[in-house]
Amino acid sequence: MRFHTPKTFEQAATIAAGASGLTRFLAGGTDVLVQLRAAIVTPDDLIDLKHIPGVKDISRTAEGGWRIGIAVSGAELGRHTGVCADWPGVVEGMQLVGSTQVQGRATLVGNLCNGSPAADSVPGMMAAGAMVSVIGPQGSRAVAVEDIPAGPSRTTLLPGEVITAIVLPPRGAHGGDAYLRFIPRTEMDIAVVGVAVNLRRDGARITEARIALGAVGPKVMLAPAAAQAIMGTTLDEAALAALSAAAIAASTPISDKRGTATFRKDIVGVLVQRAARIAYARAEGASA
Amino acid sequence: MSKIHVSTTVNGDAVEFLADPRDTLLDCLRDQLGLTGTKEGCGTGDCGACSVQLDGVLVCSCLVLGAEAEGKTVATVEGLSTGPDLHPLQRKFIEHAALQCGFCTPGILVAANALLAQNPDPTETEVRYWLAGNLCRCTGYDKIIRAVMDAGAEMRGVN
Numbered sequence: 001m002r003f004h005t006p007k008t009f010e011q012a013a014t015i016a017a018g019a020s021g022l023t024r025f026l027a028g029g030t031d032v033l034v035q036l037r038a039a040i041v042t043p044d045d046l047i048d049l050k051h052i053p054g055v056k057d058i059s060r061t062a063e064g065g066w067r068i069g070i071a072v073s074g075a076e077l078g079r080h081t082g083v084c085a086d087w088p089g090v091v092e093g094m095q096l097v098g099s100t101q102v103q104g105r106a107t108l109v110g111n112l113c114n115g116s117p118a119a120d121s122v123p124g125m126m127a128a129g130a131m132v133s134v135i136g137p138q139g140s141r142a143v144a145v146e147d148i149p150a151g152p153s154r155t156t157l158l159p160g161e162v163i164t165a166i167v168l169p170p171r172g173a174h175g176g177d178a179y180l181r182f183i184p185r186t187e188m189d190i191a192v193v194g195v196a197v198n199l200r201r202d203g204a205r206i207t208e209a210r211i212a213l214g215a216v217g218p219k220v221m222l223a224p225a226a227a228q229a230i231m232g233t234t235l236d237e238a239a240l241a242a243l244s245a246a247a248i249a250a251s252t253p254i255s256d257k258r259g260t261a262t263f264r265k266d267i268v269g270v271l272v273q274r275a276a277r278i279a280y281a282r283a284e285g286a287s288a
Numbered sequence: 289m290s291k292i293h294v295s296t297t298v299n300g301d302a303v304e305f306l307a308d309p310r311d312t313l314l315d316c317l318r319d320q321l322g323l324t325g326t327k328e329g330c331g332t333g334d335c336g337a338c339s340v341q342l343d344g345v346l347v348c349s350c351l352v353l354g355a356e357a358e359g360k361t362v363a364t365v366e367g368l369s370t371g372p373d374l375h376p377l378q379r380k381f382i383e384h385a386a387l388q389c390g391f392c393t394p395g396i397l398v399a400a401n402a403l404l405a406q407n408p409d410p411t412e413t414e415v416r417y418w419l420a421g422n423l424c425r426c427t428g429y430d431k432i433i434r435a436v437m438d439a440g441a442e443m444r445g446v447n
């Protein structure tokens with residue numbers, strides 16, 4: 001295994017594009033090192049991105065959103081009052097990842113690119129409408145987070161492509177988001193179901209909604225029909241029932257040791273209502 | 289396979305070692321530097337026995353490559369005591385009998401020390417959540433939590 005410490009993303013992309021064997025980027029390493037140790041993935045080239053200037057920065061975008069560096073850890077994200085105020089659902093998803101020790105290292109980008117269907121920060125980013133900036137041999141592009149996962153442990157990134165930042169859109173007025181997961185205990189477990197809801201209100205009425213589901217399909221995915229179910233409503237009982245039914249219909253879970261497909265469908269129907277209620281309440285409190 | 293030359297600071301001392309690119313910081317501490325206080329329970333980030341501070345951040349040293357320690361500062365359990373004087377956490381663990389086999393103890397001491405440095409007066413709930421990544425097969429945790437709370441109190445000078 002060769003260990004690289006490029007000083008720019010262009011160099012990182014060049015190394016990755018020129019590599020003939022297996023390549024991994026190293027952000028927090030909390031997936032890469034586990035896979036290395038278990039001999040699931042032993043890269044020929046490991047490219048540490050933490051020597052690139054700016055990778056630990058969080059800054060305002062010109063539009064009023066947030067640009068989050070690829071090496072910002074869960075703990076650092078949780079300490080950032082600006083992002084926590086605008087996107088509490090994104091932050092609470094990331095902060096559910098692992099223990100205190102894992103929080104000191106794990107990143108949003110690593111969580112996304114590891115490609116787990118149960119990745120806790122990904123539903124929140126998708127619901128928020130987050131984008132990633134990508135650099136590769138073909139130049140740079142911006143990609144919506146929902147277009148990155150391709151299936152378990154796979155992404156749509158092309159060989160040599162590397163993510164250079166995550167961009168959250170401006171929160172704007174009267175918006176709120178939330179992420180909930182179900183695990184059989186209180187800490188340190190993998191989501192059996194994860195749900196993120198992001199919405200905007202005009203008075204009591206919902207004018208925008210995005211909903212993302214985790215661990216109920218081969219990848220984290222948006223559920224447009226579930227979002228549609230609460231559009232224009234005041235999140236009354238009928239809207240919640242329609243929301244629950246749409247989230248269940250959108251789910252295609254497997255049965256495994258963490259839960260059966262039937263159980264997962266039941267849970268997604270419950271969690272989506274709870275997450276929507278939290279996002280709805282947060283939107284009321286929020287102002288531009 | 290070519291080795292990587294790493295210069296780093298461990299418990300205040302400048303040290304150098306040669307690491308295979310695949311060696312974790314845990315491997316390097318134990319096998320290259322002889323600092324065997326840091327334990328390997330799982331090697332996959334689940335148990336916390338390998339906890340150290342890297343540039344002041346609590347991490348699992350089994351999830352950090354030795355090569356990543358270049359130019360950084362590492363604090364291990366060996367740096368807790370001052371000469372023959374045990375750290376208050378170490379004394380309180382003995383007083384409260386907060387260990388049986390002791391395998392988890394170094395990691396918990398390092399993790400608890402990191403907590404008390406940033407939150408000198410944690411609630412019991414805060415201590416329990418902070419230490420959720422430190423597994424103990426022996427004690428049932430209660431004595432550990434009490435020892436940490438008591439050490440915090442002593443360090444704040446309230447008993």
Ligand SMILES: Cc1cc2nc3c(=O)[nH]c(=O)nc-3n(C[C@H](O)[C@H](O)[C@H](O)COP(=O)(O)OP(=O)(O)OC[C@H]3O[C@@H](n4cnc5c(N)ncnc54)[C@H](O)[C@@H]3O)c2cc1C
Pocket residue numbers: 023024025026027028029030031032033034049070096097098099102105106107108109110111112113114116118119120121157161162163164188189190191332333334
């Ligand atoms: C004990 C433990 C508990 C955990 N608990 C959870 C949990 O509760 N929920 C959860 O979702 N996850 C959990 N995880 C998994 C892991 O911590 C997360 O997925 C984490 O967010 C990964 O981030 P990282 O920075 O450590 O990624 P890394 O391990 O550094 O990288 C992961 C992948 O992303 C790729 N990558 C990294 N950066 C880039 C980039 N800039 N561009 C393109 N590709 C890139 C790498 O090539 C690699 O394939 C846990 C892990 C451990 C060890």
Ligand code: FES
Pocket residue numbers: 327328329330331332333334335336337338339348349350351
């Ligand atoms: S040995 Fe590192 S967490 Fe168990």
Ligand code: FES
Pocket residue numbers: 386387388389390391392393423424425426427
């Ligand atoms: S004392 Fe034995 S594992 Fe904790």
